[in-house]
Amino acid sequence: MTTNEPMPRRVVVDVDSRGRVSLARFGIKDTQLVVEELEDGGVVMHRAVVMTPAEARHYSNPEAVAQLERATTSARDGDVRALQLRSGAPTRG
Numbered sequence: 591m592t593t594n595e596p597m598p599r600r601v602v603v604d605v606d607s608r609g610r611v612s613l614a615r616f617g618i619k620d621t622q623l624v625v626e627e628l629e630d631g632g633v634v635m636h637r638a639v640v641m642t643p644a645e646a647r648h649y650s651n652p653e654a655v656a657q658l659e660r661a662t663t664s665a666r667d668g669d670v671r672a673l674q675l676r677s678g679a680p681t682r683g
Contacts, residue, residue, distance in 0.1 A: 603611050613619075613635075622638040639647070646652050664670070 599616070601615070605611050618635075618637075622636045622640070626634045626636075628634065644676045648658070
């Protein structure tokens with residue numbers, strides 16, 4: 591199997607009497623993780639991403655994602671214009 595990804599680092603870590611392990615050696619600090627327990631007793635950890643239900647609905651809609659990507663590209667390219675708000679008040683631009 592040939593990939594450009596580095597091989598996972600395998601090390602032995604100490605678990606203290608309260609069940610804690612330091613992950614600092616892997617660069618994992620001040621974050622949240624999702625931990626999956628495997629049938630064989632192993633665990634897999636992934637960095638967690640927290641989002642609101644509205645964000646989750648947005649990212650599950652391919653057209654909404656594409657529309658946001660187009661808008662972001664337009665803004666990055668300087669293609670911006672004032673929008674009319676529903677309240678009727680013009681936006682500052």
